Amino acid sequence: MRFHRPAVPSALAALTTLTACLLLTACGGRAPDPDASPSSTLIPVPDPTVACNVLRVTPADAIEQAFVDPLITIVYTAPTAGACGDLTLQDASQSTVAATIVASSEWPNPQGGFVGTRTIEAAAALDPGAIYRLRWNAKTVSTFKTGIERRGEVVSVTDQALQLPSLPNAAHIGQGDINNVLDAFAEAIAKGNDIKRFLFENALRVELPRIAKPEARYGAAISKVAYRSADARGNPVTLSALLIAPERSPGGQPVDFHGMPVVIGQRGATDSTSDAPSSGATTMGIPGLIAAGKGHLFLAPDLIGLGDSKSLPQAYLVAADTAGQTQDLLRAVRTYVQQQYLSTLGTDLRLFGGSQGAYSTLASLPYLAREGTVRVVSAAQGPYDVYRTFHGALLTAGGAARDAYAMNENLGFLPSHTRDVMTSFQAYGNYAFDPKLVFDAAGQLLPSFLADYKDGKAQDFVRQLGANSLVTGSQVYDLPQAQVQLYHFSADTLVPAQNTVDMLVALSNGKHRFASVQRGNCHENSELVKLIVRFSKSSTITHTLCVAFQIDDFVGGL
Incomplete structure (x- = not known):
């Protein structure tokens, strides 16, 4: 007798597909028990022998x-x-x-x-x-x-047609289409099969009720923004971003930009040849449409190395550049709204991101706090402790026992993510990166590099990792109105869930001011989620699955 693996029910496939679409690709890392206490090396003991x-x-x-x-x-x-x-x-x-x-x-x-x-x-x-x-x-x-330019100057704002399945391929999306955005998605993945579409729609309405029923009051106008920011050396450069603004529906209430709150969504990691948020072809448009439909101005920066700046290196997991580029975008759009609509946007800011986007969201907090009042911080699956994320994986690859960060690590991702972050540090941190000393001809990590790392000989790399780690640094956050929710699937095999465990501890240590800090609900005890994890063939399902619930919670609070 031959036993066959059960097929994944259509409803499970629907949620799996949606979560994969809502989160772009991710960065490297691993995941432990979400309830585990921070590991003993959360606060390293420094040796006072290093020069300035x-x-x-x-x-x-x-x-x-x-x-x-x-x-x-x-x-x-x-x-x-x-x-x-x-x-x-x-x-x-x-x-x-x-x-x-x-x-x-x-x-x-x-x-x-x-x-x-x-x-x-x-x-x-x-x-x-x-x-x-x-x-x-x-x-x-x-x-x-100095030259004559200011950061955040607007270069252009142009209509950008949305390019998502079963939604109009247009730069103007109606209120009805926004309210049916989940139905449109279900129709796209059902591919004309009415029975599957029925199953998808009903399953997703139960699991994601706020995305399923956004209660939009407006239509949406989609634009691509080009604005001025800085490159790795501080030279002016043109970057791009997605802008989705509320638009009056026929017979609906007029749009008043004065005092309008702003939502900033940060993308996950992706290569420079992939679609950028500003293309209108990524699912960053889904929360953007809902936010605009509910009366918020939505922004999603491409960040340097993607979109109009795709010929430049990405600042992958480089906190200062990511934050500055996001701040510059907000300044540019404020100026545009003032000039175009003779209105001043509100000071309320609501921020979200997944994977690298979660890291970008937290890295930007000190910068965006200068631009307004941060009300909501929603971040999922982020590699907040860049050092520990790579440190645990590299030691494990070299033969050491898995620590809390490497507990669930899929080491197959480690070589590519190490190359990505080293390339980024080379461009944005003056890191002397010689690939021949790190990788073999097949792109795998050299045993000699892993041995050197274990023996403490990769000091420059460690310094770069530490410079961009958000958990154990001394940065103080003063955001008394901000409600912080950090999400992480406990068995994430791509980015360690220990990042979120440790970040929650750090943000709750009494140094900072927030309205609240709590862990978001990934619905890990849901029978549907358990079945998806069990039967999914995706190697990243534990990394992408929670983002759909994060977005559902986020748009429900708008």
Whole structure:
């Protein structure tokens, strides 16, 4: 007798497909028990023997067309916290220019000392065409010249047709289409089979009731935004983003942009040849349509290396650049709304993202807090502790026992994600990356590199990982109105769920101010979810599954 594996019921396939669509591809990592206590190395003990050295400074030395309102960032090593002094901006006469701190964090490096990141911004616009220098640790670390541009200037806003299955291929989507967005999705995956469509619609209505019934009051206008931000060295560059705005439906209420709240959605990881959010062809459009239909302005940055800037390296898991580009987008769209509609957008901000998008969401918090009142932070499956995510996996690949971060690791993803993050650190952190010393001809990690990493010889790589880790740094968040929900499927095989366990502990440690901090519900005890995990053939199902529930909760709160 031959036993056959049971077929996945159609309803399960529907939810599986939707969750995979709602989340773009992810970053590297693994997952443990969501209720596990933080591992013992959550706070490494530094060794005070490391000198004050600059790893990166932006604007870089000799830049000649810097913004007149640049974000000024330094990444450095230090023997002890605060040992290397402040970063200061001076004009040509060597007078100190008043500046405010945007973000500041020092990460205790288990290999010794600290790795710090500090971003400041001048209190007023700098003079165009003028020379400025940056001083740190009693040394000049960069001398640059300003141009005439400001960050966040609008280059263009153009209609962008939506390109999602069974929704109109148009830049203007009606209220009725938004209210039927889940039905349209079910029809697309049923591919003309009326019975399957019926099953899909009913299953998804039960599991995702808020997406199924968004109660949109408006239609939506979809646009592509091009705006000015900075590249790896601080040179001006044009980036792109998706903008979905409420639009009056026939016979409906008029749209008032004055005081309108803003939703910012952050994409997951993807390669530079894939569709960007601004193309209108990614499912970032689904929460965007619902947000606009409920009276919110929706933004989704492509981020550098995707969309209009796809020829440039991505700032993959680089906190400062991701945050600055998101802040610049918000400034650009505020200016556009003021010019186009003679209205001032509201200060309320609601943020969400999944996978790399979850990381981007939290990395942006100190920057966006300067632009408005953050009300909601919804993040799922994020690699918040970049160091521990890679550290556990690399040690496991080298033969060590699995730690809390590597517990569920699918090591098959590790080589590609290591290459991606090293390439990113090379472009945005001055990391000296030689692929021949890390990978063999087939792209697999060399045993010699894994041995060196285990023996503590990959110090520069560790510093880059630490500089971009959000969990154990000293950054303080002051967001007293923000309701924070972090989601993570406990058996995630792509990004460790321990990231969320540790991030929740860190955000609840008394240093920060939030309205609330809690773990989101991935419905892991749902019989439907259990069946999906059991029968799905996707290697990333435990990474993508929770995002549908995250989005359903998020749009329900709009």
